[in-house]
Amino acid sequence: MAKYSTGGVGGDSSGACELCGAEDRDLQTATVAGARLEVCSECAHHGEEPDRKKSGKRDDQRGESRKKKAAQNVAKLSDAQKVDHDWEEGTDYEDDPLPYLVRGYGDVLEDARQDAGLQTDELAAELEIEEDDIVAVEQGRAARANVGGSVIEALEERLGIELAEE
Known part of the structure; x- marks a missing residue:
């Protein structure tokens, strides 16, 4: 069964953990x-109040389904926090905030870079910044890519353009 399966929705018990889908494990509510979910001991840490007896009272199926979906999302987020990401190290974005950018900033950067006869990797190497940051700015997703304000400043200075609003 797939990870984060809800097993048997409603009152049916499939014998599988309703968060990870593991079968053939002792389950607890x-x-x-x-x-209220039947979970294995490995997923029990996601619970707020684990207990061993089943509830006699059930929400309607629609409400229970929504609650199970929310529980699965909580489990996924908790699991995702355990992953070590490269972007967690390096630039401290609180100390290097992204300024407000002008409308169409991606096109402005791309045109200026091309006018300078540079590829994204060449510009990145010259400025000693990540090529992915340049690509993100050109694609108009600087905020979502967590591009720092220092990158914007370096691009403005090198290419003689204005990307940030004053």
């Missing part, structure tokens, strides 16, 4: 994000 736990409340996760407001939903």
Whole structure:
């Protein structure tokens, strides 16, 4: 069964963990994000109040389904926090905030870079910044890519353009 499966929706018990889908494990009832689920011992830490007895009272199927979905999302987020990301190291974005950018800033950068006869990798090497940051700015997704203000300043200075609003 797929990870984060809800197993048997409603009152049916499939014998599988309703968060990770693991089968052939001892299950316990736990409340996760407001939903009462049958979970294995490995997923029990996601629960708010694990207990061993089943609830006699059930929400309607639609409400229970929503609660199970929320519980799965909580589990996914918790698992994702355990992953070590490269972007967590390096630039401290609180100390290097992205300024407000002018409308069409991506096109402005791309045109200026091309006018200078540079490829994204060449510009990145020259400025000693990540090529991915330049690509993100050109694609208009600087904020989503967590591009720092120092990158914007370096691009403006090198290409003689204005990307940030004053």
